[in-house]
Amino acid sequence: MTTYTLQALNNVPAADFIAALGDIYEHSPWIAEAICAKRPFATLQALHDAMVAAVRAAPPDKQIALVKAHPDLAGKAARAGALTAASTNEQMSAGLDRLSDQDYARFHQLNDAYKARFGFPFIVCVRRHTKDSILRAFEQRLAHSADRELDAALSEIFRIAALRLDQKVTADDKLKVTGRLSTHVLDTYSGKPAQGVAVELWELSASGESRPVAHGVTNADGRTDAPLIGGRPVPIGTYELRFDVAAYFAARGVPLADPPFLGVVPLRFAVAEPEGHYHVPLLVTPWSYSTYRGS
Amino acid sequence: MTTYTLQALNNVPAADFIAALGDIYEHSPWIAEAICAKRPFATLQALHDAMVAAVRAAPPDKQIALVKAHPDLAGKAARAGALTAASTNEQMSAGLDRLSDQDYARFHQLNDAYKARFGFPFIVCVRRHTKDSILRAFEQRLAHSADRELDAALSEIFRIAALRLDQKVTADDKLKVTGRLSTHVLDTYSGKPAQGVAVELWELSASGESRPVAHGVTNADGRTDAPLIGGRPVPIGTYELRFDVAAYFAARGVPLADPPFLGVVPLRFAVAEPEGHYHVPLLVTPWSYSTYRGS
């Protein structure tokens, strides 16, 4: 993907500006056109706000056309590989490209029910979600009034646009579109950070499946060298951190029961704010542990 | 099963005494015979100790015959329903009556390897074990010398006998053959015991299967009305307590994230001492929890 600096975009000819930002809103270059004359933008946030304002100022039929320009979630187009590159990547992020036949049928049915009710496809900012939270949102939004749902759809489109802008344009400021999930292991048996603990992050699904999404080993400060999720939204969903505590203590010669009272410790929690900072530490001895939402 | 008081057994004719206790050791009434003349026994422990001493005093070939009197673990006899009632119940307790074909084959192979090496069947006090811990014991004991392994087999037979005695004879004293697994939920958000929390106890297996073994709801004291496991050994193995924390807090009107940061909290731990007391409490707010091996 070509990226631009905000400064460059403020100075290129209009046609280039529109070419650069025409895809920020799916198949809708008219939004970039609408704001082109408002350049220069002092910040990336100002550019984003101007695009949002242009959509909000448009008449309802044009807004609905914008919504309709989006593909079905996990729809035939996705299976057929007929999406824009941006949409393809977004749908992959929540695993919508590798649904079971049963899940595919469920999405198909919900898409149809939704379109029958509202006349446009269901839009959600997929990068902020897991499959489970999309299904939950689907059901909640099917109960909306038409007005409220158009508003909900536009809100999701703005979130999608903000993430696309964040990746395409660099500037001195940042849009608040990313979150962070990190951990920290403190060995309260010996009073110091636990170094060398293997950690896995799993995404759990209501249907009982789970899949690993990150892993690491704690360093001398008891942390993984990088956050387990960072630089992107933390998808709404349920997670489990798994720490191999028995291996850690055994390697340090600490006396343990056989089998050890604590082997792999799971910490299970849910993420509700994709742009939030979730710090989920483990304080642990061979016989006790605690955790909390930290910061 | 007919039960007896110790006092009655001290006073019945010898033939009745032997009839009553002839099955405490599998197909080996000679042990009851050997101690009959030593009556009266002041305590159940004294009765048990006398039977153990009779076995220890017997010549090696008689000890080996005692070991050989036991059926194969999860063997053909079990599948064919040809065990003593006591053995059937014991093998059921660890799920050996419902093995997958793969596990059945694994047991068959280990039984054969063990018999080829030691000349007698593998004995383990099944009520103190899960399938996983039996497989682990199998592998460890296959590495023993013949002498050490005969001793290990007798130790297991004494444990089996103690559990059978405990069920068959009542006395003022108790043999130390039972353990306890209990929990307790403290709501540190409101500073009181958490009443009404649904709790499940699952047994986990290294192969990834898990099965529920007990469940309950906490009472006004934050405890289940009865221990989750009590009055019997706590099988060596890995367990998970699962607490529906989100439902508890939601029912009390506590503000929660959507989805709640903590939904079902799993506490995973292993039991190494079947006769121990495992108290595994949960101290919890909507944003934090801790646990420890209590007493």
Add this chain to the structure above:
Amino acid sequence: MTTYTLQALNNVPAADFIAALGDIYEHSPWIAEAICAKRPFATLQALHDAMVAAVRAAPPDKQIALVKAHPDLAGKAARAGALTAASTNEQMSAGLDRLSDQDYARFHQLNDAYKARFGFPFIVCVRRHTKDSILRAFEQRLAHSADRELDAALSEIFRIAALRLDQKVTADDKLKVTGRLSTHVLDTYSGKPAQGVAVELWELSASGESRPVAHGVTNADGRTDAPLIGGRPVPIGTYELRFDVAAYFAARGVPLADPPFLGVVPLRFAVAEPEGHYHVPLLVTPWSYSTYRGS
């Protein structure tokens, strides 16, 4: 003090009944007289309720006379040893018999201000209080209306009466007049109850003084053999439990820093409900600890 069974009191001649219970309300045998004909009382609670009802049914001047029958708190009568035995013991429980001259003057001044405002002495059920909480109650109640304060004074008199009844009369039921303060030390370094930890309970005062009120050593279950406070109300006030954690770990050969990171651990908390159960445990390693209001 002579004690009676409820059954005996239900059956003695009226004069003996009145003699036995005439002092339950300070210098006011008319209350026992008023309920004598209502015998038999099925429970101690019924007896207490009947006495309360007799007071509530009396005309205001008789109620006020009852209030006036009580001595000043920490007053001249106390210094001169001129109280009933019951009042003397009650005032001693909060240390009102050993006030500094400054505190004595403060009580004197508050008593005078209170009597000037309400026309009767300040009554408080001293056994439920510490000096600090009495002074706080004094100030709060000085702001009451006359009606509300008469009601407050009677409520305190009923509490005093209930405690006196509880000590004088035994029955199958108990009045809910006692609380409990207990602790429990769990060694999460070694995963078992901490045995042999020296514990002190101190009562703290806003003026900075503090005084030891109980002490003990933890037993094999990590508890003191008896609650630190039990069988009586837990006085409203601020407390500190102090645990000699360094001595405990050092005696077990646990490696410690020099000086140990944790030496004497203080847990400071306040009691608001004298009839409540305050269980304040310590979960501790050489490098961490936690506490909570348990049950």
Add this chain to the structure above:
Amino acid sequence: MTTYTLQALNNVPAADFIAALGDIYEHSPWIAEAICAKRPFATLQALHDAMVAAVRAAPPDKQIALVKAHPDLAGKAARAGALTAASTNEQMSAGLDRLSDQDYARFHQLNDAYKARFGFPFIVCVRRHTKDSILRAFEQRLAHSADRELDAALSEIFRIAALRLDQKVTADDKLKVTGRLSTHVLDTYSGKPAQGVAVELWELSASGESRPVAHGVTNADGRTDAPLIGGRPVPIGTYELRFDVAAYFAARGVPLADPPFLGVVPLRFAVAEPEGHYHVPLLVTPWSYSTYRGS
């Protein structure tokens, strides 16, 4: 105090170098002289190591003369204001300039006993100590052999010199002479950092006195804006952090008991490594708290 860059000191004339560093060792410019010709020093650590090596290479009588060049701790010279400026500041840091008459007498007696035993004054790097830890060191070192104690005295002199160098010379590297004491309050009732908690740090003394040494208010991240102690050694001693937890929760409208179960929470701990990082956090609800040595 005049400060220098390492680069400047590497380039000035020898006389200036000696003038600048002549006081790093008390009244002993010969040490700066001894290393002057070894310039340039690549790092501050190399400069320090060279001075240490010069002392270690000197004959015993010169080493003893260096020790004797130091003043008595809390001695007459200190009371009379006759110390070098550096010594005065150092002795002030542990409160040795404001001893009670009793403590002054105790120091006097220990100084005399020490000098009678070893023939030189007791030297300790005061900035790493509290009064209590100095008295403890005094007693431990009085039991040393003469050889071992000369070594101990030189070690303390090297620590003093390192701290003086750290303050006088700036370079790209830093000597490891400073520690840090910090805290962090996490509100596990609402799942976020506790902002606005008043925190005090007290230094406790075995004699029962205590004195405040720092205070702060937690910011949006639950931390004080600066460490409570930083940029200097954390004196060996016992400390108490005091958090006004009741005021924090009351200000947020959280329901509390009256008086609140937790008012001011004290965390008491000892520092053993003046150059260590002591992070002592508080995780707290209105009914529970925990702490640990963090990093």
